[in-house]
Amino acid sequence: MDCEVCLSENPSKAQHLLRTFDLETGDIEDKLEGIEFKALEGLQGIDLLFESEKHLKEAIDRLGIYAYSTGESMEEVVGRLLREKGLTLSTAESCTAGLLSARIVNVPGSSEYFLGGVVVYSNRLKVSLLGVREETLKRFGAVSKETCVEMLKGLRERFGTDTGIAITGIAGPGGSEHKPEGLTYIGVYLKDKTIVEKRIFSRGRNSNRFLSTQVALNELRKLLLKEEL
Numbered sequence: 001m002d003c004e005v006c007l008s009e010n011p012s013k014a015q016h017l018l019r020t021f022d023l024e025t026g027d028i029e030d031k032l033e034g035i036e037f038k039a040l041e042g043l044q045g046i047d048l049l050f051e052s053e054k055h056l057k058e059a060i061d062r063l064g065i066y067a068y069s070t071g072e073s074m075e076e077v078v079g080r081l082l083r084e085k086g087l088t089l090s091t092a093e094s095c096t097a098g099l100l101s102a103r104i105v106n107v108p109g110s111s112e113y114f115l116g117g118v119v120v121y122s123n124r125l126k127v128s129l130l131g132v133r134e135e136t137l138k139r140f141g142a143v144s145k146e147t148c149v150e151m152l153k154g155l156r157e158r159f160g161t162d163t164g165i166a167i168t169g170i171a172g173p174g175g176s177e178h179k180p181e182g183l184t185y186i187g188v189y190l191k192d193k194t195i196v197e198k199r200i201f202s203r204g205r206n207s208n209r210f211l212s213t214q215v216a217l218n219e220l221r222k223l224l225l226k227e228e229l
Contacts, residue, residue, distance in 0.1 A: 016052070018059055019069045021045035021218050031062050043203070043210050044074065065222055074217045075103045081224040082113035082163070087190075089220075090159035091117030092130055092151045094142065094168040095184065100213040115161055120151070130154030141179065143168050145196050148185035152194060163190045163223075165216045172205045182208050186216045190223040 020028065025039055025046060035058060038049040045068075050056045060067050069077050082089055091100050101117045104110055118129050123142055126132040132150040140146040151166035169184025182201035187194065199215060201208040 016050045017070055018048045018067055020066050023066045032059055076107050078217050078221050079107040087162040088115050089113055089163045090115050090155050090161040092155050092166040093119050095171045096167050096209050096212050099209055143170055145185050148187040148196050152187045152189050167212050171208045184212045188219045
């Protein structure tokens with residue numbers, strides 16, 4: 001199954017549900033003009049409910065990469081793609097402090113692809129466990145694109161996995177004028193491809209942490225969908 005969204009194998013329970021992420025309600029309304037639906041917004045994204053399977057399939061076509069499943073959680077989708085493609089995953093977490101790894105292993109069978117991860121809450125552990133340079137931390141700070149890139153580099157070199165995720169941010173409360181509360185850098189690699197996303201979340205400490213993991217998994221999902229088997 002190498003489709004962007006796979007229809008649920010149990011249509012009696014979820015045939016009219018479509019899960020989306022990284023779109024606002026207004027954007028969805030524009031893209032689905034002429035289709036009736038109900039929207040349920042949460043940290044996982046916006047879930048859409050349709051009265052017919054025809055409308056569901058049309059919505060999948062219109063929303064494209066923004067629609068991620070008809071029932072699966074984001075970690076289930078990513079896990080399925082990793083398993084299908086025979087790829088491995090490791091993680092490096094600062095502000096999320098293990099939440100990402102916990103979500104990954106919520107999925108039964110995750111040991112097939114998830115090798116493990118490190119929680120590097122302190123700068124000292126970023127240096128000793130991942131090889132982040134002290135010069136980088138002094139010049140740019142722990143919450144920076146440069147530090148996130150070096151965290152990913154450490155995962156590649158020390159874990160040797162096909163894919164990796166690194167997260168560093170200010171979950172809150174706190175922050176400054178230049179680095180506000182919610183500022184987060186989320187890095188993902190797939191083999192020789194690397195992306196780093198800068199986000200500023202505004203939902204409070206633990207909601208910001210969850211959103212960081214949701215963005216991270218979603219970015220890996222999008223890379224995996226582009227990867228040839």
